[in-house]
Amino acid sequence: EPERRLTAYHEAGHAIVAASLPNPDPVHQITIVPRGRAGGFTMILPKEDRYYTTKTNMEEQIIHLLGGRVSEQLTLHDIGFSAKLGPVNYSSSEEVFLGKDFTSKQNYSEETASEIDGEVKAIIIAAYARAEEILKKHTKQLDSVAKALLELETLDGVQFKALYDGKTTAKKLAEVVKAQEHRTRIRNEEEAAGMKQLIAQQEEDEAKELR
Numbered sequence: 001e002p003e004r005r006l007t008a009y010h011e012a013g014h015a016i017v018a019a020s021l022p023n024p025d026p027v028h029q030i031t032i033v034p035r036g037r038a039g040g041f042t043m044i045l046p047k048e049d050r051y052y053t054t055k056t057n058m059e060e061q062i063i064h065l066l067g068g069r070v071s072e073q074l075t076l077h078d079i080g081f082s083a084k085l086g087p088v089n090y091s092s093s094e095e096v097f098l099g100k101d102f103t104s105k106q107n108y109s110e111e112t113a114s115e116i117d118g119e120v121k122a123i124i125i126a127a128y129a130r131a132e133e134i135l136k137k138h139t140k141q142l143d144s145v146a147k148a149l150l151e152l153e154t155l156d157g158v159q160f161k162a163l164y165d166g167k168t169t170a171k172k173l174a175e176v177v178k179a180q181e182h183r184t185r186i187r188n189e190e191e192a193a194g195m196k197q198l199i200a201q202q203e204e205d206e207a208k209e210l211r
Contacts, residue, residue, distance in 0.1 A: 004150060006076060007032045007039035012145035013071025013135060014042040018064040019164055020134045023056065027161070030145070031154040040149075042068075062127040063134075070131040071142060144170050152177055 015027045025046045032040035044064070050057075108116075135142055144163045147170035148155055155163070159177075162168045168176075 008146040008149040009071045009075045010068035011040045011042045013067040016142050017067030017131050017134050018044050021060045028157045032149050063130045066131045
């Protein structure tokens with residue numbers, strides 16, 4: 001249960017931040033159903049095809065991607081990183097891949113590398129702060145989406161928007177969805193029973209013809 005709750009708030013954080021940015025792309029789906037190594041995912045698709053990206057687009061994407069971690073920190077309080085180093089991944093990959101081999105060397109000075117590190121850290125810290133500002137402002141929506149995910153596990157774009165806009169609550173949405181699923185299940189059972197009866201009648205009629 002603690003892991004499901006963490007995943008729900010993580011994915012809700014991604015979605016709330018993405019929807020709250022000045023140039024948002026629509027949230028199409030959020031789920032806490034595990035996929036491979038991921039505990040869940042938030043699908044955000046552009047409104048139209050893009051053949052280039054702007055600095056603003058890239059900055060907003062970083063903010064959105066940090067939304068999950070920020071949400072964990074705000075709601076669970078036990079997920080974090082060094083206050084001094086910030087939310088930066090300092091690991092280096094030594095994997096060899098196409099276009100790079102064991103003889104590859106960095107073609108810039110240590111001074112330039114230090115400047116790059118400083119710029120990367122500044123960008124990420126600023127993005128983290130922006131994501132934190134958004135989620136603190138939208139705490140009600142964050143809780144509502146996370147609770148709905150814990151109830152239903154998967155939300156589509158329409159359901160998410162209704163929760164985000166305050167047009168429904170997690171409890172009401174869960175009741176509606178479960179009622180719809182119940183009606184669908186009853187209808188499917190009735191159709192299956194009718195088909196079974198039809199097949200049995202056909203088999204009986206064929207057996208009579210063979211007599």
